[in-house]
Amino acid sequence: QVQLVESGGGSVQPGGSLRLSCVASGRTFTMGWFRQAPGKEREFVAAIEWPVANTYYADSVKGRFTISRDNAKNTVYLQLNSLKPEDTATYYCAAQSVIRGAVVSATLYDYWGQGTQVTVSS
Secondary structure, X not given: OOOEEEEOOEEEOOOOOEXXXXXXXXXXXXXXXXXXXXXXXXXXXXXXXXXXXXXXXXXXXXXXXXXXXXXXXXXXXXXXXXXXXXHOEEEEEEEOOOOOOOOOOHHHOOEEOOOEEEXXXX
16 A cells, blocks of 8 residues: 655745655655646646656646656655746645556546645735
């Protein structure tokens, strides 16, 4: 069994930054971040593949967010810069249990954290 724990969320002004962390308790492969705002579906944000650390981003966050990992700590990070009000959502860490060839769909991920809230407002 794998457990994921997110942290680092908070409330910031537009243009501000946050760094989210996700610690995995067991073996994981590709890991990603999704977000869900009230009244909207959960959407893909970013992912980082295993074993090669190729990264993928949603068009809405490309150039502003950066995903990275620390294999020794079994931790994935999401650096959120130039935050906009539309980035407000609950951010979820997710992990795949086996090697897969895609990253965008939430159905590809087997483990999920409880989420961390990001609020961007003036």
